[in-house]
Amino acid sequence: xxxxxxxxxxxxxxxxxxxxxxxxxxxxxxxxxxxxxxxxxxxxxxxxxxxxxxxxxxxxxxxxxxxxxxxxxxxxxxxxxxxxxxxxxxxxxxxxxxxxxxxxxxxxxxxxxxxxxxxxxxxxxxxxxxxxxxxxxxxxxxxxxxxxxxxxxxxxxxxxxxxxxxxxxxxxxxxxxxxxxxxxxxxxxxxxxxxxxxxxxxxxxxxxxxxxxxxxxxxxxxxxxxxxxxxxxxxxxxxxxxxxxxxxxxxxxxxxxxxxxxxxxxxxxxxxxxxxxxxxxxxxxxxxxxxxxxxxxxxxxxxxxxxxxxxxxxxxxxxxxxxxxxxxxxxxxxxxxxxxxxxxxxxx
Numbered sequence: 536x537x538x539x540x541x542x543x544x545x546x547x548x549x550x551x552x553x554x555x556x557x558x559x560x561x562x563x564x565x566x567x568x569x570x571x572x573x574x575x576x577x578x579x580x581x582x583x584x585x586x587x588x589x590x591x592x593x594x595x596x597x598x599x600x601x602x603x604x605x606x607x608x609x610x611x612x613x614x615x616x617x618x619x620x621x622x623x624x625x626x627x628x629x630x631x632x633x634x635x636x637x638x639x640x641x642x643x644x645x646x647x648x649x650x651x652x653x654x655x656x657x658x659x660x661x662x663x664x665x666x667x668x669x670x671x672x673x674x675x676x677x678x679x680x681x682x683x684x685x686x687x688x689x690x691x692x693x694x695x696x697x698x699x700x701x702x703x704x705x706x707x708x709x710x711x712x713x714x715x716x717x718x719x720x721x722x723x724x725x726x727x728x729x730x731x732x733x734x735x736x737x738x739x740x741x742x743x744x745x746x747x748x749x750x751x752x753x754x755x756x757x758x759x760x761x762x763x764x765x766x767x768x769x770x771x772x773x774x775x776x777x778x779x780x781x782x783x784x785x786x787x788x789x790x791x792x793x794x795x796x797x798x799x800x801x802x803x804x805x806x807x808x809x810x811x812x813x814x815x816x817x818x819x820x821x822x823x824x825x826x827x828x829x830x831x832x833x834x835x836x837x838x839x840x841x842x843x844x845x846x847x848x849x850x851x852x853x854x855x856x857x858x859x860x861x862x863x864x865x866x867x868x869x870x871x872x873x874x875x876x877x878x879x880x881x882x883x
Contacts, residue, residue: 555774566787569787569801570793570799574650576650576796577604578605579604579605579647579797581597581605581629582627582628583631584612584615585611586611589631594607597654597658613630616628617638617671620638620643620672621671621824622827623820623824626639626640626650626651626794633664634664635658635662635666636669637659637668639669640671641672642819643823643824644794645674645682646681646792646793647794647797675741675822676741678739683740684740684815684819685786685792686739687733687818688754688789688791688814691729691754692785692786694728695721695754695781696781698725699759699763699765699766699777700774702759702763702766703762703763704773711847711854714847715763718756718759718760721759722759725755726755727748729755730747733747743821743822750814750818753814753836754813756843757810757836758781758843761777761839761846762776762781763843764847764848764849764850765846768850781810785810786811787805788803789815790806790812790815791811809835810835813832813835813836814836817833
């Protein structure tokens with residue numbers, strides 16, 4: 536018995552829409568497994584404190600044995616080592632002696648601090664002495680894993696990119712200026728919700744909440760403007776597009792789980808200019824490192840916001856041209872199509 540036309544049409548419809556989640560599956564596997572499956576240090580900067588021959592020999596030995604894993608240098612004293620850690624130029628400083636001490640800054644990256652501790656625990660054991668570990672930049676008491684900023688990033692990202700489908704899909708009949716205002720208002724709400732939960736509710740951040748909110752708003756607004764602008768050009772593929780930009784490439788290169796010194800080079804390169812890295816490193820710098828290098832991270836987020844503004848401007852011009860060329864025949868998304876797109880994005 537052959538399938539009727541309704542069954543055939545429904546099957547084609549389902550198969551057509553299955554392409555998006557299948558592509559997402561492939562993309563997520565490539566991104567997450569590629570970035571996180573085998574973290575290993577490369578050129579991880581550590582210091583050996585001391586200026587005598589013992590410190591020099593130890594540093595050179597570690598450099599040689601590391602075979603590219605470590606970038607070992609010597610610094611004159613403990614104060615210089617602490618400064619390097621607090622400016623995020625290094626990720627560990629070993630002070631040799633009868634009671635060896637390792638200085639780390641877990642707020643910079645807990646996983647990097649653990650990698651450094653693993654190396655120098657073996658060094659101290661070889662000297663027959665227990666290792667004392669001192670954290671010169673600990674994270675907030677409510678964030679024992681040091682990954683709270685990353686989970687804030689996830690919450691903000693989902694709130695922002697899911698809203699893109701609503702504004703771009705269901706709101707496609709609205710003038711672009713109205714959609715931009717909706718994006719601005721939504722980013723404000725998303726950033727306030729994220730900051731509320733990160734601060735007063737779960738205490739993942741225990742200071743500088745005003746700055747955390749400002750960075751959250753800048754980050755969320757950039758995603759929403761980019762997404763709303765892209766919707767004019769990508770239509771039903773917008774969900775996949777924002778997933779690639781703000782999940783697959785974004786979460787994996789943010790440094791929230793592993794910094795680029797523990798990842799493959801591709802993700803380390805993205806870390807230098809991607810918006811998620813700008814947010815994570817900006818919040819870390821603002822909350823834990825007295826604002827060190829904050830300006831550069833704010834610039835990264837601002838450039839993404841400007842890119843979003845340029846996209847919505849281009850989208851507005853494109854839509855105006857379409858109306859001029861097609862006149863009343865131009866077709867907006869039907870309510871059913873808009874609802875389908877929204878449901879697809881929110882489900883993802």
